[in-house]
Amino acid sequence: MAGAGEEGCDEETLSKDLPSPTVTARVMRNGGTGMEKALSNQEDLGGDRGMTDDIFDESYCEKEGPKPAKRYVWRNIILMSLLHLGALYGLWLIPAAKPVTLAWGSLCFLMSALGITAGAHRLWSHRSYKAGLPLRIFLAIANSMAFQNDIYEWARDHRAHHKFSETDADPHNATRGFFFSHVGWLLMRKHPDVIEKGQKLDLADLKADKVVMFQRRFYKRSVVVMCFLFPTLVPWCFWGESLRNSFFLPTILRYVLVLNATWLVNSAAHMFGNRPYDRYISPRENRLVTFGALGEGFHNYHHTFPYDYSTSEFGWHYNFTTAFIDLMCLLGLASDRKKVSKETILARRIRTGDGSHKSG
Structure with missing residues (x-):
């Protein structure tokens, strides 16, 4: 289904991922097997966008020798455990809540x-579209409500995830x-390579965005207000919901649901599903996660074409997010x-897909 508003707004179709200019490169490890594949010139395409740090780096080699010892962050372990216990209690409270409170919780989730x-x-991670100041301010506020690290840190880690997947x-x-x-990656210290490589990423665009840097500067205060106070006070003050229900439903339960929905992209969408665009990489198409x-x-597609908005x-x-971006446009x-052009997608499916592609 095509997105609304596509004719009235500028849309740039990128089509350099054609089968003719290819290079042979090491594929990401998948189940411990070593394979080779023909890769398109995605680096050129990344250059057209002004960034390449979300394109897989074929030159990276893991260090030989024993892995560093795991160092647990007990504060995070305790807080995450309490948070999920609070979410379970929130599920138990659902029948006692007013319908408008549940609707408010759903709105806060979205x-x-x-x-x-x-x-x-x-x-901010992929620069797959441009947003004016009002939209950037709204998305920064919404990001503080999500409480998953500030935009700068989130985008840095996500670019590292793509570049060194x-x-x-x-x-x-x-x-x-x-x-x-x-979730385990949040409960222990980062691998030294994550820190080392993350520091070498080009984040000049994020540093130049005043909205991003303002949110980073006041992130803790914005989280207290947007993630915890605002979702709780609205139902308590405006329609007389109990403070207990106001806190555990649109605040704690909603927060935990958003966290796990995001985490499933990192876990389930890298392990369960088909790979119609690139069978040589781990990310999959997973309808439940979608x-x-x-x-x-649509994670196999996303890692194959990370620049597609x-x-x-x-x-x-x-794809509610695509509809939202199209509406903003x-x-x-x-x-x-x-x-990405249809011709490019078709060429990639034929060349590296697993043959499971189905029309949308």
């Missing part, structure tokens, strides 16, 4: 999720298992969406 998907991910320099390396890639993460589960070739299909708040 807003905070967009702060990740449309904001930290597609806008499934290696020691990947912050949530899926080869270390489902639990690690889902639905829960507002369109982020839709993270999918199917427009609005299971229609309203004049966004522009310059990057989209």
